[in-house]
Amino acid sequence: MLSTLLPFRSRATHTAAHRVYHHQAKSPVLLALLAGLTLSACATAQNSPDGIYDPIEPVNRQIFAFNDVIDENALEPAAELYRDTFPEAIRNGIANVLRNLRSPIIIGNQVLQGDLEGAGNALVRFVTNTLGGLGGFLDPASENGFEFEDEDFGQTLAVWGVGEGPYLVLPLLGPSNLRDTVGFVVDSIADPVGILVDNQSVGAEVAISRSGSGALGGRAEVIEAVDEIKESSIDYYASLRNLYNQRRQSLIADGVVSVEIPDFNADISFNEEEIEEDVSELNPSILLSARPAERVED
Amino acid sequence: MTYAASHHAKPVQRFFTAALLSLGLIISGFGTNALADDRDGAEKFIAATGDRVINALQDGTANGDNAESWFRSLITETLDIETMGRFTLGRHWRSTSPEQREEFLQAFEDALVNVYTRRLREYSGEQFEVTNSRAEGRNDVLVTTRITSGNTGQEIDADWRVRPQDDGTYKVIDFVVGNVSLLASQRSEYASVIQRNGGSIDALIRVIRAKGQS
Numbered sequence: 287m288l289s290t291l292l293p294f295r296s297r298a299t300h301t302a303a304h305r306v307y308h309h310q311a312k313s314p315v316l317l318a319l320l321a322g323l324t325l326s327a328c329a330t331a332q333n334s335p336d337g338i339y340d341p342i343e344p345v346n347r348q349i350f351a352f353n354d355v356i357d358e359n360a361l362e363p364a365a366e367l368y369r370d371t372f373p374e375a376i377r378n379g380i381a382n383v384l385r386n387l388r389s390p391i392i393i394g395n396q397v398l399q400g401d402l403e404g405a406g407n408a409l410v411r412f413v414t415n416t417l418g419g420l421g422g423f424l425d426p427a428s429e430n431g432f433e434f435e436d437e438d439f440g441q442t443l444a445v446w447g448v449g450e451g452p453y454l455v456l457p458l459l460g461p462s463n464l465r466d467t468v469g470f471v472v473d474s475i476a477d478p479v480g481i482l483v484d485n486q487s488v489g490a491e492v493a494i495s496r497s498g499s500g501a502l503g504g505r506a507e508v509i510e511a512v513d514e515i516k517e518s519s520i521d522y523y524a525s526l527r528n529l530y531n532q533r534r535q536s537l538i539a540d541g542v543v544s545v546e547i548p549d550f551n552a553d554i555s556f557n558e559e560e561i562e563e564d565v566s567e568l569n570p571s572i573l574l575s576a577r578p579a580e581r582v583e584d
Numbered sequence: 585m586t587y588a589a590s591h592h593a594k595p596v597q598r599f600f601t602a603a604l605l606s607l608g609l610i611i612s613g614f615g616t617n618a619l620a621d622d623r624d625g626a627e628k629f630i631a632a633t634g635d636r637v638i639n640a641l642q643d644g645t646a647n648g649d650n651a652e653s654w655f656r657s658l659i660t661e662t663l664d665i666e667t668m669g670r671f672t673l674g675r676h677w678r679s680t681s682p683e684q685r686e687e688f689l690q691a692f693e694d695a696l697v698n699v700y701t702r703r704l705r706e707y708s709g710e711q712f713e714v715t716n717s718r719a720e721g722r723n724d725v726l727v728t729t730r731i732t733s734g735n736t737g738q739e740i741d742a743d744w745r746v747r748p749q750d751d752g753t754y755k756v757i758d759f760v761v762g763n764v765s766l767l768a769s770q771r772s773e774y775a776s777v778i779q780r781n782g783g784s785i786d787a788l789i790r791v792i793r794a795k796g797q798s
Contacts, residue, residue, distance in 0.1 A: 336772035374736065518699050520791045524776030528769040536763035545765045546721060547745070547757055550670050 338531050339452050346455040350523050353460055357505075362512075365505035379423040381503045384496065385434060386415050386422030390478040395437040399445040404540070407432050436537060439476075440469025444538045453527060461530035619725075623717045626725035626746035629754040633662050634712040634729065641707045655701045656693075664747060664755035665693050671757075672771040673785075676778055680785050688785065691792045698796045709734025720745055726760065 340346065369377065389412035396405035411427040411434065419426050428434060443465050444450070451464030462470070474480060483492045505512075519525040535543045637658065640646035646654045659665070669692040670677050680688065716728040727744045745758035745765075758767040774788055781787035 336768075336775055338772075374738075514703070518695075518795075519773060520795050521773045521776045521780075524773045525769055528772035529764055532764045532768060533762065542760075542763050544721060545758070545768045547667065547671050547724070547747075547767070549722070549747075550667055551750075 336528060338527055339450070340527065341452050342454075346453065347523050349455040349457055350526075353455065353458060354522075356458065361501065361505050362509065365502055365509060368502050369506040369509065377503060377506065380499060381507075382415070382419070382425050383422045384500050384503070385425075386412065386419075387479045387496070388477075391473050391476070392435070392437045394476070395439055395442045395473075396435075398439075398442045399437070401540075404435055404437070407435065408437075435540065438466075438469050439472040440466035440534070441538050443469055444534075450534075453531075461526055463534075466534065619719055622723070622748050623719070623725050625748065626727050626754050627714050627717050629662075629746060630727040630729060630744050630756075631714045633658075633756075634714075637704060638707075638710075638712060641704065646704065651705065652697065652701055655704070656697045659693065659696050659700060662756055663696065664749075664757045665689060665696070667747070667755075667757050668692070668767060671767060672774050674771050674775060676775070676785060684785050684789070688789055691789045691796075695792050695796050707734075715741070723748060724757070 372380075389408055392408045393405050393412070396402070396408055411425075411432045414427040414430070414432065415422045415425055418424075425434075448465055450466070454462050454464060454467060456462050456467065459470075480493065483489050483496075486492065515525060515529070516522055532543065637646070640654060666689060669689045672692070673680070673688060677685070711730075711732040711734070713730050713732075714727060715730045717725050718728075720726040725746045725748075727746055729742055729744065731740045731742055732738070733740075740761070743760035744756050745760060746754050747757045748754055758765055760766070777788050777791055778785065781791075
């Protein structure tokens with residue numbers, strides 16, 4: 287049913303041989319990425335002005351421009367059509383189903399991060415919403431205080447102390463960094479729902495529908511926000527690079543990451559230069575150093 | 585280690601430790617009260633500002649020919665432009681001349697007026713309500729508001745970072761949406777534009793101005 291919502295369909299005939307090839311191909315990529323991650327830990331120079339390591343900025347900017355063309359011509363119009371066609375309740379339901387299907391991967395990552403409370407929360411959500419929420423279409427768990435918390439293997443690596451590596455703009459997928467890219471690949475391979483689906487005859491169709499409708503639904507929710515950022519930005523690329531970084535930091539910390547805004551008017555007795563050069567709130571290495579993730583409750 | 589040391593401490597040292605601890609408690613006690621007052625004041629300030637904007641949009645004061653000047657006075661009264669501008673310029677502030685600083689702050693203010701005049705003109709019966717607040721940074725308060733769309737009923741939580749001023753008033757210094765600071769993002773953008781223009785602040789000012797006219 288989900289595939290009918292999509293502007294595109296799978297052309298691939300999904301045979302067993304195709305699947306095997308698919309899985310074999312992933313491992314060397316993963317190894318290469320992990321090797322790159324290790325190497326990148328040694329390199330520290332070439333930071334962007336706000337402390338984000340972006341050594342291949344010119345390439346990133348080109349991919350970014352390419353993605354933007356795709357977005358303007360395909361994804362955004364499709365998202366608008368999607369939003370106009372389906373009432374909010376249906377769109378929320380679809381988003382809920384997709385979110386619910388991510389539960390196994392979220393539970394796994396919570397456990398790997400040592401956040402057993404978070405894992406319990408995700409488990410309660412999964413059971414409640416699957417059984418009492420029409421297979422995940424509704425979200426009664428949130429109404430009872432079990433709020434959704436997004437986790438992925440990129441965040442797990444961060445909690446383990448892995449640095450983010452270079453900032454990357456991935457074709458079609460958008461802003462990322464080496465750590466989060468590895469996380470994305472690991473999540474895609476390890477996802478029990480994905481493996482289950484892969485072994486069905488309609489595996490490819492379902493998998494594509496799943497990621498496609500996820501992208502469409504996600505894009506539909508932020509049409510105005512993206513327009514606004516684009517319209518008011520004087521460097522859209524730098525703006526999104528920073529927004530991505532801040533967003534990831536707050537997800538990793540499971541809460542708010544404070545930005546220090548000095549009191550410029552006060553009669554300051556400490557070194558002014560030190561403050562103005564302090565970009566620590568934007569430097570992920572601070573966040574990723576041994577300090578345990580801080581949870582900020584509302 | 586401190587724990588072990590306290591067992592061997594002399595009575596005099598223990599007295600001083602106790603005195604310091606109680607002093608600390610007293611000070612932090614004062615701090616809590618001041619904070620509670622500031623949270624209350626900041627929440628009222630945000631609620632009053634929200635009402636002011638909504639009333640002006642409804643009775644037409646903020647529309648038509650006077651819109652820009654109306655928004656400019658709103659913005660200069662409720663935002664701490666200098667703190668925001670200085671923060672977004674970051675370390676480049678020190679290397680700019682007083683004339684450049686003035687010019688930059690003016691361009692910064694004009695850009696804010698442009699963005700908000702445009703954004704608030706799209707008003708269509710939105711509801712604005714203060715839902716929460718908490719301490720942020722050294723003296724600031726982060727006031728959470730829920731904005732409900734007049735058309736779709738969609739709800740957005742937006743946080744306003746409010747800084748108490750010396751004269752007892754309050755001013756907004758940052759907007760936080762989805763745990764993301766828009767001021768920090770703007771600073772990173774400005775730094776990137778300066779870097780790509782060979783470190784020129786004048787180029788940044790030109791780009792900000794050009795954006796406002798487009």
